[in-house]
Amino acid sequence: MADANLQQRLYQALRQALLDGRFQPGEALKIRDLASAWGTSPMPVRAALQRLVAEGALEGEPQRSVRVPPMTEARFRQLFEVRLSLEGLAAELACPRVTAEALAQLEAEVAEMDAALQRRDIRTYLAANSRFHLALYGACDNPLLLRLIESLWLQVGPFFNRLFTEADLNLRLNGFHDEACRALRTGDARAVRHAVEQDLRYCGQYLAGLLRLEADAPARKSGAAARAGRGASTRTRPGQSASALGIPSRAARG
C-alpha cells in the first residue's frame, strides 16, 4: 500500500487529511504549494487533486484553484438523503452475508465505543464508529456500493470531524449500533437497515443543528476563514497548509 504510483500516494494522503478534517472548509489547495510541501513536481499533485474533484470531495471551477467545499444546509441535506439510502441498502444487503467473525468485530467495536464514550474520548469513539460501519457495509458483497459510500464519507468528513471535536456529546448514539447487532443475530435485514438509518438520522440531526449554529454566528474567532458565499480575502502564504499534511516534506529544497 505504501508503494504504487506517486500520485496515488498523494491521493491517499490528501484523502486522509480530508477525512481527518485537517483542511479548513473553503480553503484553497494550490498545486505548487502541495508539490513543494511534498518535494515532488506539480504533476502528480495535479492528478491527485483532479481525482478528488472527480469524486466530489473537492470543488474546482475551470480555471481557478481547487477548494474544499464549505458545508451548506443544502449540501448537507443532499448528502444525507443519499447516505441514508445507500448505507441503508448496504446494511440490508450485509445482513444475510455477515460472517461470525465480522459480527464479533462489530460487537467489539460497539464495546469500544461504549468505553470511549464513558471516557469522553471522542477521537477513539469516532475511529471505532468508522470501523463499525465500514465492517458492516463491507459484508454487503458490493464493492461498487462501498466505493460510493466511501466517497460520500469523504464529502462529509471535513465538516463532520471538525464539529465533533469541538462538541461534547452527552447523547447516546450507541443504542442504534447495539440494535443493529441484535438484528444481525436475528437475521432481520429490515431491522438492520432501520437501525442504521436511525443512527444516521440521529447523528445527522445533531450535525445539522451544529451547522445551523455555525451559520448564524459567522466566525467570531479565527476559525472558519471562508463563509458560504465568497471566500474572505485571507491570503494564505505558501507552505501554510503543508503542516496539515503528514509532512513527508523532505528537506524543503530551495
Next chain:
Amino acid sequence: MADANLQQRLYQALRQALLDGRFQPGEALKIRDLASAWGTSPMPVRAALQRLVAEGALEGEPQRSVRVPPMTEARFRQLFEVRLSLEGLAAELACPRVTAEALAQLEAEVAEMDAALQRRDIRTYLAANSRFHLALYGACDNPLLLRLIESLWLQVGPFFNRLFTEADLNLRLNGFHDEACRALRTGDARAVRHAVEQDLRYCGQYLAGLLRLEADAPARKSGAAARAGRGASTRTRPGQSASALGIPSRAARG
C-alpha cells in the same frame, strides 16, 4: 459548453463515446493514440482518462493501460442494486417537486417512446428514454444524487447500448413510464418510486438475460474482442479507436 478546458472537452467527448457504446468492452484506451487522434498533447487526454477512472467508468491498474471494463454478472448485479436504490430515491424525491412543464415533457417523452417502439426505432426510443429519466430525476432537487446516477449510467452505458442495438424488443417497457406519469399527477411518491423501480427491474432482467447469453457464446463473430478473464491478444493499431470518436482530428500532423 463548447469552450472551457481542453481536458474537459476531451472528457465530455470520451463520456459521450462511452455512453453511445462506441468502445468495445475490454478495449484499451491508450493516451498517445487518443492524443494524436485529437491532435493534442497526451497531457489533457491523461487527465480526462484519469477522471473517468475516478468515476468508475474506466478501470486502470497502476502501471497499465486504461480499459473500458467488461460487463460481468457480478458487476451487473452490483450496478443494478445501487441503481434501483438511487433512482428510486430520486423518483420519490422528484414527485412533490415536479413542475407542470416537467410533467408535460415527461408525457411527451412517453409519447415519443411509444411512437418509436411502433416504428421499431430503437435509437430514438433510447434517446427519449434517457431524456425521460433524466427529466424526472432532475426534479429531485439534489444535484449530488443526480451526479451519482449519471456516473452509474456511464458504467452501464457501453454494455447497455451495445446490446440494445442488436436486440429486437417486442417487450413493452413503456407501461411503467405511463404508470409513473399517472402517479406523478396523483402525487403518490411511493407509487412513482415503485413504477421506476419496476421499470429498472424489468429492463435489468432483460439485459441480464442477454449478458448470460453472451457469456455462454464467447464471441463467435468478430465482435467482443476481449473476454472477462484476460484480454485477447488482438493488438490494436494506433488510430484504430480514433474512428470511434467524433474525429475532430485536425489533419493528422506528422
Next chain:
DNA sequence: ATCGTTGTTTTGTGATCACAGAATGTCAAT
C-alpha cells in the same frame, strides 16, 4: 473614503522531454 483601473504576481493548463516498467516479438534449445 470608495470605487474603478492598471500593472504585477500568482496559478492552473498544456506541451515537450526523459525514464522505467510492461508487453510483445524473435530466436534458440529441447
Next chain:
DNA sequence: ATTGACATTCTGTGATCACAAAACAACGAT
C-alpha cells in the same frame, strides 16, 4: 512444435518549461 530467455518497442508516469487567465495590490479619479 512448444517453451524458454532475451531484445525491442510501446506506454504510463513524472519533471521541466511556456503561456494565458485570474487574483491581488497599488494607484488615481470622483
